[in-house]
Amino acid sequence: MLQKAKTLDPGLMVRRCVACGYDGALLRGGHAEICARCGCNLLKRPARSYAEMEGLLGQPMTLDEPLSSPRRQERLIHRWLVFLFLTAIGFIALLYLATATFSV
């Protein structure tokens, strides 16, 4: 993807360490595992060009887990259960208030 993008400023396309900004040869175009200057773990926090960081190349900003990972699905289920629980509580409260209003 990085090779397909065109710009007048090639500096925007150079991958650099996002912790210290190092973009030297030891970074090996963003394929090194550790930044040679600051020791940042580039597997967890990969080197990015400015164009990638700004989303101009359509690549993800982080190495976030994929949509289909079990942990992400588990969090989605938890969020829905919390939503359903709070909706049920709200409905019961509304029902209680309605019966209290009409019983007077």
Ligand SMILES: [Zn+2]
């Ligand atoms: Zn660094």
